[in-house]
Amino acid sequence: MASKKSQDVTSRLTDSSKYTGSHKNRFDDSGKGLGKAGRENMVDYTGSTSSQSRDFAVNKSNVSKSDKPVVASALGKEKFGTQMDKPISVILYRNGDKHHTGEKLVMKKEKFRTFDQMLQASTNAVRLTTGPVKKIYKAPELKKVMKNLTDFENNGKYLCCSGEPPASKEKLSPSLFQ
Known part of the structure; x- marks a missing residue:
């Protein structure tokens, strides 16, 4: 008798003639x-x-929907999240060391605010035997002395010296000139 009653409920719920269409x-x-x-x-x-x-x-x-965005976006300028300045990567070489392969240094604007901070970081990276880095020359011509952080180029090669002039080409790493 219980199965007959459940069939009645099922048939009543699925009967389309009794559906009110409330939805x-x-x-x-x-x-x-x-x-x-x-x-x-x-x-x-x-x-x-x-x-x-x-x-x-x-x-x-x-509920009214506004077609205007809540915040005006800088379409094409920003991608995800807060945008930061891209760091500059440079390769520093030791003066007078033919076998030195170079030290990579990443320059972030947050870390290097002055040129003296750059000289201190290059001293720690290259570790000259003659003292701290006082001059940085741009390779391959080795004539331009770097004086400002904005002078550095991304993936540029530079020779670190401690006051003395750059050594002869035979005493410098060949990868500095490539």
Whole structure:
């Protein structure tokens, strides 16, 4: 008898003639959901519910959507998150050491604010035997002495000296001139 009763409930729930269609207004003809307009009776401030005969729209939600973005984006300028300046990578060589392969140093604007900080970092990286780095020459011509942080180029090669002039080409690393 219990199975007969459960069949009655199942048949009653699936019978399309008894379906009231209470959710038929939740979707438009293409099957897209209508949001709040499909879930609740919308009340205008006149106190009347929405209807086909009244002057306000039936299928509109009371939540207004703005087409303007909340924050104007810099499209094409920024990608993800906070944008930072790209660091400059340089290769520093020891003066007078033919077998030195070079030390890579990454220059970030946050870390190197002055040229003296760059000289101190290059002293720690290259470790000259004659003392701290006082002059940095741009390779391959070795004539331009670097005096400013903005003079450095990305992936540039530089010779570090401690006051003395650059050594002869035979006493310097061949990779400095490549």
